[in-house]
Amino acid sequence: MKHMSDEEWTLYVNDQLDDKTREQYEAHLFSCDQCLSVYLEVVEAQEQQLPAMTNEEVFTDTIMMKIKQQNIPEKNPSVSKFYQKPIFHYVLAAAMTFILMSTGVFSHLMNVVSEFESNKKQDSSVVEGLMDHTVSFIDKVQKESEKEAKK
Known part of the structure; x- marks a missing residue:
């Protein structure tokens, strides 16, 4: 290097x-x-x-005056694009909602959710399955011990 x-x-x-x-x-x-x-x-x-620098305040004031004297065009809020106005956003949201409702997207979405919930209720968790097997094993052991005790 x-x-x-x-x-x-x-x-x-x-x-x-x-x-x-x-x-x-x-x-x-x-x-x-x-x-x-x-x-x-x-x-x-x-x-x-x-x-x-002898007088810093005068220097700063001079620079600030020069900046103010420059013709910097300010944004005129009254001349904004139509799509930047809030009413456009509300109308667009309403139109999208109407289109989605009329095509059945929301009803299909509700069917998917209810199907998911029904599948979730049918499937038991791993812990529940393990507990069921443990309980059945304990029941078998108790039955065998009772049979042996009667003999």
């Missing part, structure tokens, strides 16, 4: 590299901790070379 030097990272931080090389450097940063630490040192060094 080739590691980049301080000078190469300085070029990267100052945005003096072509796009392809920048992408290679960024990919390398994700996989190399050593180069990441060198990159962070270069960024800190470059930060110290920037001029100090």
Whole structure:
């Protein structure tokens, strides 16, 4: 793995590299901790070379005024699409319910549910079957012991 030097990272931080090389450097940063630490040192060094901000509040206010002055079109809620209105959703739900009822989907669904419940009632569980076998075994043992006692 080739590691980049301080000078190469300085070029990267100052945005003096072509796009392809920048992408290679960024990919390398994700996989190399050593180069990441060198990159962070270069960024800190470059930060110290920037001029100090004298009045931060004025700077913030100036930026906010510029943002407000930009003509950003706002969404006009009155000009929305017909399918975005709640009445469209209610009509669509009612139409789907009517179609499903008229085709018999709900009645078929009820038949499937009742059939499932009847099958469930007929099938005994594993525990019930085990208990039935145990009880019958105990009854057999008791009958045999009574026969032997009478002899």
